[in-house]
Amino acid sequence: MKKYEKAEQDYKIGLSLADIAQKYDVSVGTVRSWKSRHWTTNVAKNVAVKKPTEKAIDELNDSELTDKQKAFVLEYLHISNATQAYINVYDVDRETDLANGPRLLGFKTK
Structure with missing residues (x-):
């Protein structure tokens, strides 16, 4: 498993980006990059979920x-x-x- 995949699991259980960066010995910017490039999110936080009719x-x-x-x-x-x-x-x-x-x-x- 790659670092960014392990980091995603840590993020899902509630670790902050700073804590993840420290754990994997990378910068916070790197963790932000992993989050935007690799981590899947189902819905943006401020977008209402739509249900098909x-x-x-x-x-x-x-x-x-x-x-x-x-x-x-x-x-x-x-x-x-x-x-x-x-x-x-x-x-x-x-x-x-x-x-x-x-x-x-x-x-x-x-």
Whole structure:
């Protein structure tokens, strides 16, 4: 397990960024970088959680999408972030999710 993965576990149990930096002998800035680049968060703190309507769920169930695609749609409706929804559902590397999250929404990527 990499340092930033161990540090994420420590953060989830309540250690401060400064304490994590001291524990792993890195700067607080490094820990902040790990947090923004590697640690998964489901919803931003100041954003209200959205719930899909019954109509949206019924239409989704009647669609020809795969189970993973349906899960992506539900996750996207929940967090409003295509890249993070793709990460949560497909568990892929950063480059793949940056391209495919928006692609599933119909946006063109480079």
